[in-house]
Amino acid sequence: xxxxxxxxxxxxxxxxxxxxxxxxxxxxxxxxxxxxxxxxxxxxxxxxxxxxxxxxxxxxxxxxxxxxxxxxxxxxxxxxxxxxxxxxxxxxxxxxxxxxxxxxxxxxxxxxxxxxxxxxxxxxxxxxxxxxxxxxxxxxxxxxxxxxxxxxxxxxxxxxxxxxxxxxxxxxxxxxxxxxxxxxxxxxxxxxxxxxxxxxxxxxxxxxxxxxxxxxxxxxxxxxxxxxxxxxxxxxxxxxxxxxxxxxxxxxxxxxxxxxxxxxxxxxxxxxxxxxxxxxxxxxxxxxxxxxxxxxxxxxxxxxxxxxxxxxxxxxxxxxxxxxxxxxxxxxxxxxxxxxxxxxxxxxxxxxxxxxxxxxxxxxxxxxxxxxxxxxxxxxxxxxxxxxxxxxxxxxxxxxxxxxxxxxxxxxxxxxxxxxxxxxxxxxxxxxxxxxxxxxxxxxxxxxxxxxxxxx
Ligand code: SAH
Ligand code: F3S
Numbered sequence: 001x002x003x004x005x006x007x008x009x010x011x012x013x014x015x016x017x018x019x020x021x022x023x024x025x026x027x028x029x030x031x032x033x034x035x036x037x038x039x040x041x042x043x044x045x046x047x048x049x050x051x052x053x054x055x056x057x058x059x060x061x062x063x064x065x066x067x068x069x070x071x072x073x074x075x076x077x078x079x080x081x082x083x084x085x086x087x088x089x090x091x092x093x094x095x096x097x098x099x100x101x102x103x104x105x106x107x108x109x110x111x112x113x114x115x116x117x118x119x120x121x122x123x124x125x126x127x128x129x130x131x132x133x134x135x136x137x138x139x140x141x142x143x144x145x146x147x148x149x150x151x152x153x154x155x156x157x158x159x160x161x162x163x164x165x166x167x168x169x170x171x172x173x174x175x176x177x178x179x180x181x182x183x184x185x186x187x188x189x190x191x192x193x194x195x196x197x198x199x200x201x202x203x204x205x206x207x208x209x210x211x212x213x214x215x216x217x218x219x220x221x222x223x224x225x226x227x228x229x230x231x232x233x234x235x236x237x238x239x240x241x242x243x244x245x246x247x248x249x250x251x252x253x254x255x256x257x258x259x260x261x262x263x264x265x266x267x268x269x270x271x272x273x274x275x276x277x278x279x280x281x282x283x284x285x286x287x288x289x290x291x292x293x294x295x296x297x298x299x300x301x302x303x304x305x306x307x308x309x310x311x312x313x314x315x316x317x318x319x320x321x322x323x324x325x326x327x328x329x330x331x332x333x334x335x336x337x338x339x340x341x342x343x344x345x346x347x348x349x350x351x352x353x354x355x356x357x358x359x360x361x362x363x364x365x366x367x368x369x370x371x372x373x374x375x376x377x378x379x380x381x382x383x384x385x386x387x388x389x390x391x392x393x394x395x396x397x398x399x400x401x402x403x404x405x406x407x408x409x410x411x412x413x414x415x416x417x418x419x420x421x422x423x424x425x426x427x428x429x430x431x432x433x434x435x436x437x438x439x440x441x442x443x444x445x446x447x448x449x450x451x452x453x454x455x456x
Contacts, residue, residue, distance in 0.1 A: 001029045001073075001112070004038040008056055009046025011197045011230065012102075012168070013079055015148040018042045020078070020108045020163035021139035027109035035066060040074040040112065042098070045081035047163050056081055060093055067095045074098060074115050078105070080167035083125050090121040102153070102168050103127025106134050115380035128169030130153070137179045143190045143420050145387040145402075146228075149182050150174065151214065152198035157233065159260075161307060161335060162198060169197075173206040176214055183218055185405050192220070192421035193226035193385055200233040202241050212244035219248040225423060226385060226404065230256040234274045234282055244280075246289040246297075252404040253297035255286060260304050261320030263314035270343070271305060276321060284324050295380065297353065298328035298405035300435075305362055306335040306355030308346035315358050324367055328373060328405065329434075330366050333361050367433050374407070374431035384409045384420045384426055384438065401426075403437075409436045 007017045007068075016051060020042070021031055032038055041063055044453060046052040053394050056077070066072035076098030077089055083101030090096050097120045106144060111122055119149050133154045154169040160259065168343040170201060183194050198204060204211035211229075218227055227250040232238060245251050257279075261267050274282075283299060290297045322330070334355040337344035384401035392398040397415045401406055401424065411426060417440075426438030 001116075002032045003029050003040040003042065004032055004035055005042045005044055005078075006059065007044045008420055009044075009048065009052060009079065011146075011148045011195070012150065012199070013364065014046045015150045015197060016079065016105050018139055018148075019136035020105055021110045022074060022137035023106070023139075023176075024112065026137050027112070029112070031141075035063075036071065038066070038072060039389060040115075041072060042076045042078050044414075045077055045079040047080040047167055047338070049083050049333060049355070050338075050454075051336065054083055059351045060096070061073070064095055064384060074112070074120075074454075076100070078102075080163065083128060083167040084163065086125045087123045090123055096297050099119050099123045099125070100249040101125040101128055106136075128167075130172075130173045132172040133178070138182070145193060145385075146195050146418060147186060147193065148195050148197045149179060149193050151179055151188070151201060151229075153203050156197040156203065157200060157273075160269065160346075161304065161338065163338045163341060165439075166340060166418050168199070171203055172279075173198075173204050174344075175445075176206055176209050176217060177241055179214065180217060180221070180331050181224070182223065183221055186395075189223055190421060191230070192224065192423075194224060195207065196229040198229075199231060201229055202232050202235065212241050215244055215248060215251060219250045223252060225421075229252060229253045232257050234259065234272075234279050236278070238282060238285060239285055242286045242289055248446060251405065253290060253293070253295070254300070254404070254406040255297065256300045256302075257282070258302035259287075259321065259325075260302060261307065261310070261314065262318035263310070266307050266314050267308055267436045269309055269346075270304075276317065280321070280324065286322070293407065295377075296380070298407070299325065300330045300331075301325075301327050301408070302333070303362065304333050304335050305358040306350040308335070308343055308350065309348040310335075310350055315361075319362065319365060322369070326369050326373065327366065328407070329370060330362075332359060332362050332366065353379065368379075371431075371433035374436055375426065377407070377436060378428045378431055380428050380439060381441065382409070382426060382428060382438075384400070384424050386420055386422045386424060389415075390422060393416075403436075407436055408434070409438045411438045411440055413440060 005017050045056045058181045076099040078100050082099045154171045155165045156171040197392045253374050382403050386401045389397045389399045399411045425441045428438050430437040
């Protein structure tokens with residue numbers, strides 16, 4: 001059967017979609033990008049904010065016409081919204097055939113068989129507490145970046161605003177042998193860069209192995225050029241991870257460390273287990289480990305504005321923290337009350353207008369900082385990895401690439417000059433706030449880390 005999967009939300013969903021593709025392809029089904037020819041469409045959904053759910057509901061409505069036309073036999077909802085809503089979705093939308101949560105992904109091929117036998121609608125929201133021991137076959141498709149490998153499922157933290165612990169269950173780490181095997185398989189397929197993912201990746205623990213040791217092992221895989229990971233939780237024990245990170249050649253100089261707020265009062269109400277001062281100390285220590293290098297490491301973050309009870313003073317503390325740290329990038333959100341969470345029941349909700357105003361102020365500040373950081377980088381020589389190409393208006397190709405710190409660099413070159421995964425030395429020649437432009441330095445060949453690279 002030809003099927004299509006549309007992915008919403010976080011990296012975990014991107015990874016889960018690939019896992020489902022691997023399983024479905026293994027069962028003889030065939031992926032298509034063409035919705036009109038799909039006999040099954042799955043929406044892999046997100047519940048993190050209300051807006052994410054609204055987008056999915058809108059999409060379910062739009063897809064009804066494919067059902068009406070008759071070619072589309074099965075329409076399904078997977079992921080966090082599936083987990084959260086369960087049978088409420090099939091009750092509300094009669095043309096939905098399947099609703100599953102993240103715990104049922106491993107059963108996708110069997111569930112589709114049942115659908116084919118006429119058993120519908122199917123709802124499976126079990127399994128979010130199961131062990132995480134299943135290796136997933138990678139789907140056969142062209143190399144595309146970023147490429148995620150999950151090292152753990154779920155989350156044991158209790159941030160009062162967040163639905164993840166209830167949609168994805170408690171923390172379960174994956175056997176390092178399965179992780180290494182999955183990365184090795186991807187490297188054999190041609191991947192040069194892998195991003196390891198987990199909700200609080202620094203809590204990884206399997207037998208005696210903690211995340212720094214896992215990183216050391218993945219770092220040794222021949223053929224892999226770059227290694228990234230996300231998300232780190234700013235807990236007190238994170239320094240050991242920073243030290244290992246800074247010592248490993250393949251691990252990129254990029255840390256995603258969500259702060260959420262610059263106010264201790266709000267951090268406490270969020271049940272984040274660190275203070276503003278502890279966070280700032282961690283940032284300082286992390287940066288100190290890279291002193292003397294050509295470029296400073298990048299730090300990115302997540303910030304919520306308008307959490308219940310957030311005053312103008314609390315918000316100013318967030319702005320101050322952003323000015324002090326100077327994040328390379330930040331994902332900034334208006335607080336969205338999620339049913340069933342502690343914060344949604346708090347009585348001191350901030351009004352929508354104030355949330356929007358605070359978000360605008362924060363976005364503007366971060367925009368200025370990111371622009372300044374990019375301007376400071378122009379004139380530098382850096383190594384980038386090619387991720388993708390699109391034909392440019394001048395006839396050649398525009399290549400999109402990334403620095404080790406995660407910044408996007410665009411370069412122009414003739415068609416066929418580079419393929420995804422190529423490492424190229426470039427001179428940074430210009431920028432906007434979010435994109436740098438680079439010129440490849442004149443070609444020659446050199447090797448670095450056992451890999452062929454194009455070099456000045
Ligand atoms: N595991 C990550 C976060 C996962 S959710 C961590 O350790 O922080 C990704 C981001 O979404 C969070 O960092 C937070 O900034 C944001 N987010 C989560 N719940 C939210 C809510 N109810 N409203 C607004 N933003 C939220
Ligand atoms: Fe959510 Fe906090 Fe875990 S933001 S994913 S409960 S660390």
